Amino acid sequence: xxxxxxxxxxxxxxxxxxxxxxxxxxxxxxxxxxxxxxxxxxxxxxxxxxxxxxxxxxxxxxxxxxxxxxxxxxxxxxxxxxxxxxxxxxxxxxxxxxxxxxxxxx
Numbered sequence: 069x070x071x072x073x074x075x076x077x078x079x080x081x082x083x084x085x086x087x088x089x090x091x092x093x094x095x096x097x098x099x100x101x102x103x104x105x106x107x108x109x110x111x112x113x114x115x116x117x118x119x120x121x122x123x124x125x126x127x128x129x130x131x132x133x134x135x136x137x138x139x140x141x142x143x144x145x146x147x148x149x150x151x152x153x154x155x156x157x158x159x160x161x162x163x164x165x166x167x168x169x170x171x172x173x174x
Contacts (some may be wrong), residue, residue: 103159106173107131109149115140123148127169129155141169 073081107129117124122145128138137157149155149172156170 102161104170105131105133105157105159105167107137107155107157109151109153109155110136111151112149121145125149127155129157131157137167139167139169143169147172 109127109129111126111128113126115124115126119142122142124140124142125148126138126140127149128136130136139157143149154173156173157167158170160166160168
């Protein structure tokens, strides 16, 4: 790789990758302390917004405990939740009454 892009650029890429991995580990550790719930998707609606070509969608889901939760979230265009899918929701630490999308459950 160094021969193709040069050693300076290869070092910058390596540093950026290390920083990204450190941030992912930090986010994962913070997420471990957040209460999570599993929910079933009832409805998904497109907002028409894209961020880096990934859609922002409105999701209405029913947790196992009952009730309904509505969130607006960015999702990968490769993993857009559909009706009936199981998803993970995490309680927002700054606003405990709100939830954050945690991804699809397998």
